Amino acid sequence: MANSGSIRIGVIGGGQLARMMVPPAIHLGLGISVLAEAEGSSAARAADAVGDYRDPETVYAFAETVDVVTFDHEHVPQPILRELERRGVSVHPRPDALQYAQDKILMRQKLGELGVPIPDWATVADEEQLRAFIAEHGGRAVVKTARGGYDGKGVRVVSEPDEVRDWFTALAEDGHGGHLLVEELVDFVRELSQLVARRPSGEARTWPVVETIQRDGVCAEVLAPAPVANPATLEEAARIGAVVAEGVGVTGVLAVEMFETRDGRVLVNELAMRPHNSGHFSIEGSVTSQFEQHLRAVADLPLGATDMTAPAAVMVNVLGGPEEGPMPVRYASALAEHPRAKIHSYDKQPRPGRKVGHVTVTGDDLEAVQREARAAAAAFA
Amino acid sequence: MANSGSIRIGVIGGGQLARMMVPPAIHLGLGISVLAEAEGSSAARAADAVGDYRDPETVYAFAETVDVVTFDHEHVPQPILRELERRGVSVHPRPDALQYAQDKILMRQKLGELGVPIPDWATVADEEQLRAFIAEHGGRAVVKTARGGYDGKGVRVVSEPDEVRDWFTALAEDGHGGHLLVEELVDFVRELSQLVARRPSGEARTWPVVETIQRDGVCAEVLAPAPVANPATLEEAARIGAVVAEGVGVTGVLAVEMFETRDGRVLVNELAMRPHNSGHFSIEGSVTSQFEQHLRAVADLPLGATDMTAPAAVMVNVLGGPEEGPMPVRYASALAEHPRAKIHSYDKQPRPGRKVGHVTVTGDDLEAVQREARAAAAAFA
Numbered sequence: 001m002a003n004s005g006s007i008r009i010g011v012i013g014g015g016q017l018a019r020m021m022v023p024p025a026i027h028l029g030l031g032i033s034v035l036a037e038a039e040g041s042s043a044a045r046a047a048d049a050v051g052d053y054r055d056p057e058t059v060y061a062f063a064e065t066v067d068v069v070t071f072d073h074e075h076v077p078q079p080i081l082r083e084l085e086r087r088g089v090s091v092h093p094r095p096d097a098l099q100y101a102q103d104k105i106l107m108r109q110k111l112g113e114l115g116v117p118i119p120d121w122a123t124v125a126d127e128e129q130l131r132a133f134i135a136e137h138g139g140r141a142v143v144k145t146a147r148g149g150y151d152g153k154g155v156r157v158v159s160e161p162d163e164v165r166d167w168f169t170a171l172a173e174d175g176h177g178g179h180l181l182v183e184e185l186v187d188f189v190r191e192l193s194q195l196v197a198r199r200p201s202g203e204a205r206t207w208p209v210v211e212t213i214q215r216d217g218v219c220a221e222v223l224a225p226a227p228v229a230n231p232a233t234l235e236e237a238a239r240i241g242a243v244v245a246e247g248v249g250v251t252g253v254l255a256v257e258m259f260e261t262r263d264g265r266v267l268v269n270e271l272a273m274r275p276h277n278s279g280h281f282s283i284e285g286s287v288t289s290q291f292e293q294h295l296r297a298v299a300d301l302p303l304g305a306t307d308m309t310a311p312a313a314v315m316v317n318v319l320g321g322p323e324e325g326p327m328p329v330r331y332a333s334a335l336a337e338h339p340r341a342k343i344h345s346y347d348k349q350p351r352p353g354r355k356v357g358h359v360t361v362t363g364d365d366l367e368a369v370q371r372e373a374r375a376a377a378a379a380f381a
Numbered sequence: 382m383a384n385s386g387s388i389r390i391g392v393i394g395g396g397q398l399a400r401m402m403v404p405p406a407i408h409l410g411l412g413i414s415v416l417a418e419a420e421g422s423s424a425a426r427a428a429d430a431v432g433d434y435r436d437p438e439t440v441y442a443f444a445e446t447v448d449v450v451t452f453d454h455e456h457v458p459q460p461i462l463r464e465l466e467r468r469g470v471s472v473h474p475r476p477d478a479l480q481y482a483q484d485k486i487l488m489r490q491k492l493g494e495l496g497v498p499i500p501d502w503a504t505v506a507d508e509e510q511l512r513a514f515i516a517e518h519g520g521r522a523v524v525k526t527a528r529g530g531y532d533g534k535g536v537r538v539v540s541e542p543d544e545v546r547d548w549f550t551a552l553a554e555d556g557h558g559g560h561l562l563v564e565e566l567v568d569f570v571r572e573l574s575q576l577v578a579r580r581p582s583g584e585a586r587t588w589p590v591v592e593t594i595q596r597d598g599v600c601a602e603v604l605a606p607a608p609v610a611n612p613a614t615l616e617e618a619a620r621i622g623a624v625v626a627e628g629v630g631v632t633g634v635l636a637v638e639m640f641e642t643r644d645g646r647v648l649v650n651e652l653a654m655r656p657h658n659s660g661h662f663s664i665e666g667s668v669t670s671q672f673e674q675h676l677r678a679v680a681d682l683p684l685g686a687t688d689m690t691a692p693a694a695v696m697v698n699v700l701g702g703p704e705e706g707p708m709p710v711r712y713a714s715a716l717a718e719h720p721r722a723k724i725h726s727y728d729k730q731p732r733p734g735r736k737v738g739h740v741t742v743t744g745d746d747l748e749a750v751q752r753e754a755r756a757a758a759a760a761f762a
Contacts, residue, residue: 023404027664029726029738283408284690287721302717309665309690309743336683340668345410357410362690 013072014041016346024292070298092251092298101273114247123179127161188259193278194241197293222315253294285313310362316377318357320350334379341376394453395422397727405673451679473632473679482654486527495628504560508542569640574659575622578674600658603696634675666694691743697758699738701731715760722757
């Protein structure tokens with residue numbers, strides 16, 4: 001059989017995204033190695049190395065064992081990534097693209113240059129500047145740290161500037177001179193996500209636009225395709241996804257998270273340059289999953305079809321609870337009650353609010369599929 | 382999240398069947414360990430141990446590291462399996478069941494006891510007995526060694542008894558006193574396979590009956606569901622599958638290979654007690670794949686739904702050719718030409734006729750799906 005030859009993909013970061021890249025690597029016959037933060041990480045099955053991704057020598061040594069370096073997260077420092085490229089290592093997404101996912105202020109600047117619709121925003125250096133922005137935007141605003149946020153961390157909705165006094169204090173020394181990002185609070189009817197995969201050669205494929213439902217700043221559910229009444233909205237979301245993918249020169253999977261506003265506009269909220277929670281449905285719901293596509297894209301292999309495998313797919317996250325409970329017993333009873341649900345356990349120690357797994361159900365009717373997926377996820381929680 | 386607790390499944394044998402058990406183990410959050418024959422085996426990703434499955438101490442030491450032992454093949458000697466059970470190890474399928482897949486003469490005896498329709502058969506101890514059987518069955522017959530056959534090995538269609546003289550000589554000392562199995566040559570219109578999964582508790586699930594197309598004694602294609610005109614034929618195949626699964630007390634996945642005869646009967650040909658080539662379509666073609674179901678079954682977890690995910694699925698094997706060719710180049714061009722094909726490479730060194738991968742395509746129309754799967758497999762070969 002013509003096979004993949006010697007292509008070995010190195011993933012920096014040992015979380016569930018790296019873990020879910022392993023099955024398609026096995027099927028495609030690609031080698032995969034993971035540089036995990038710690039023994040016992042979610043991607044432990046594939047964790048060929050354990051070490052600190054902030055330590056340059058650890059990363060350089062790992063890169064020498066693989067053909068292409070990609071990521072489970074966006075936290076590897078730019079100087080390390082640029083040194084990898086200088087040494088001739090194939091890094092995807094490239095640091096030039098990844099910087100926009102690493103720094104929300106750079107991202108807003110770039111999206112502005114690309115002419116992509118985004119919420120009103122500013123950088124603010126102190127409480128007075130923030131107070132002025134809030135006053136101009138109806139008395140409330142969203143404040144974000146430029147770096148390090150995820151799953152609702154680094155994001156606060158505020159009406160008084162002193163609600164982020166700790167951030168101003170802590171950030172006085174950062175790369176933006178202590179500036180925070182502030183944005184208008186968007187009056188949205190739903191949140192959308194457009195996944196795009198793009199190869200170094202420029203070939204790109206998109207999945208159907210999905211709706212994401214957040215709770216407490218964390219993705220709770222994803223509905224595929226998004227139940228949007230107006231086709232123009234979906235077209236606009238797809239157009240934005242394509243413009244951003246090409247404009248930032250992403251390689252691998254890009255998730256463009258967007259708001260559908262009450263007045264019918266589509267505004268970009270966040271970017272992620274890796275497989276994303278809004279694409280987990282694609283493991284069963286698409287001919288080619290985001291994890292398989294990411295591997296193909298970063299290895300510069302031709303991309304797979306992204307048609308849905310069923311009219312509807314719904315993914316529901318399972319979050320850790322306050323206690324573990326009698327695990328094997330509940331696991332078995334949940335499987336018994338939901339034989340059509342596809343269960344994904346990340347093998348992570350449960351903590352309250354921590355994503356420890358997800359459930360996907362596919363079928364003909366979105367509402368029926370959603371009910372089944374919710375019930376199954378609840379049975380595991 | 383309620384998870385699988387500490388269940389770790391140990392697979393003896395490091396071929397592609399063990400390899401394809403790893404992805405569902407990752408998704409379900411089950412631990413999986415593989416005792417492979419050699420470094421660099423197909424299941425190398427999960428090969429936690431390398432050793433000889435015929436060496437009792439190697440197998441006992443491996444079993445101590447896992448919660449349940451199952452198999453990639455049927456070759457582990459009965460005394461080792463029975464000693465594992467005596468030591469309290471959970472072994473699935475159990476040796477009492479597995480013996481019927483290990484020994485074709487025991488299998489025919491058992492199928493006869495169960496009242497399942499099978500071809501005329503006999504054991505023969507010398508060329509004279511074989512000559513008599515051939516004469517009584519139209520001048521040709523199928524001779525099989527009781528043990529060790531697979532993929533056409535250990536099977537010969539003969540018209541003269543001296544065509545298996547070497548087998549009589551070599552087998553003079555075996556457990557059946559040198560007897561070979563001989564069967565009538567069945568005039569069939571198609572070969573069928575019924576996959577069944579069964580838990581120790583007795584819960585069982587079946588997949589739709591499939592058609593298998595063999596070339597040179599090796600499975601070439603699988604069509605799911607089998608394009609059988611008469612529903613009674615499918616019902617009979619499913620009935621036989623259920624009777625055999627229960628009758629031999631299998632745990633895990635059982636494949637019952639059958640002939641559909643020209644005169645409308647269904648006769649059992651072979652049994653396999655593990656995931657089987659005729660079930661590879663289920664990775665994409667069924668809500669629950671045979672590999673996931675096997676893990677659930679041997680771990681005594683509730684079984685998943687076995688509905689098809691599309692009206693039709695076709696799997697085509699990719700066999701190694703006489704030369705390797707420019708692998709990475711053909712791999713990429715094959716992916717480019719067939720974006721809807723699901724590619725499975727077993728990461729095995731190609732040898733002429735060796736199964737090194739397979740391709741599955743799903744869709745609405747069986748003939749269109751078959752054309753696409755054949756073209757994709759040809760592009761990789």
